[in-house]
Amino acid sequence: MTHLHITSWVLALILLGVAVWLYRFGKAKPGKIVHMILRLDFLLILYSGGSLIGNYFEGISGFTGELIIKVIAGIWTIAAIEMIANKAKKRQPARTWWIQFFIAFIIAVVLGFGRLPLGIM
Numbered sequence: 001m002t003h004l005h006i007t008s009w010v011l012a013l014i015l016l017g018v019a020v021w022l023y024r025f026g027k028a029k030p031g032k033i034v035h036m037i038l039r040l041d042f043l044l045i046l047y048s049g050g051s052l053i054g055n056y057f058e059g060i061s062g063f064t065g066e067l068i069i070k071v072i073a074g075i076w077t078i079a080a081i082e083m084i085a086n087k088a089k090k091r092q093p094a095r096t097w098w099i100q101f102f103i104a105f106i107i108a109v110v111l112g113f114g115r116l117p118l119g120i121m
């Protein structure tokens with residue numbers, strides 16, 4: 001499940017880049033298609049993340065605080081990605097969302113790789 005989780009958020013980063021690039025260069029229709037695929041990928045991130053949470057109900061203890069922050073940071077990252085894509089679609093600046101994206105993403109990755117115990121199985 002960690003592999004699916006990592007694959008799905010790496011895919012989200014790629015799709016975000018492609019969607020923003022397409023919108024920026026006026027290619028609204030292909031941009032919209034990539035944006036829709038990006039939204040489907042959000043479901044994959046949530047599903048794989050949710051399944052990983054399941055492991056914590058089966059005996060892992062002592063990480064509740066960090067797990068809660070990790071999940072909030074993950075959801076916050078997804079929200080920021082969606083907002084960046086929307087701003088690109090409307091051709092509006094997304095600076096504040098980019099900042100939030102980087103902060104939330106770094107928190108999610110540091111806690112996921114650095115602190116939480118599951119690791120790549």
Ligand code: HEM
Binds near residue numbers: 009045050071075
């Ligand atoms: C784009 C957003 C996200 C990023 C960048 C991200 C990043 C990561 C990373 C780097 C790991 C460590 C993988 C490993 O253990 O080898 C991880 C694990 C995990 N993620 Fe996410 N994640 C995101 C979204 C979410 C969401 C939305 C949830 C909850 C619904 C979630 C729940 C978890 C859980 C429970 C783990 C296992 C922690 C552990 O290693 O013990 N993540 N995530």
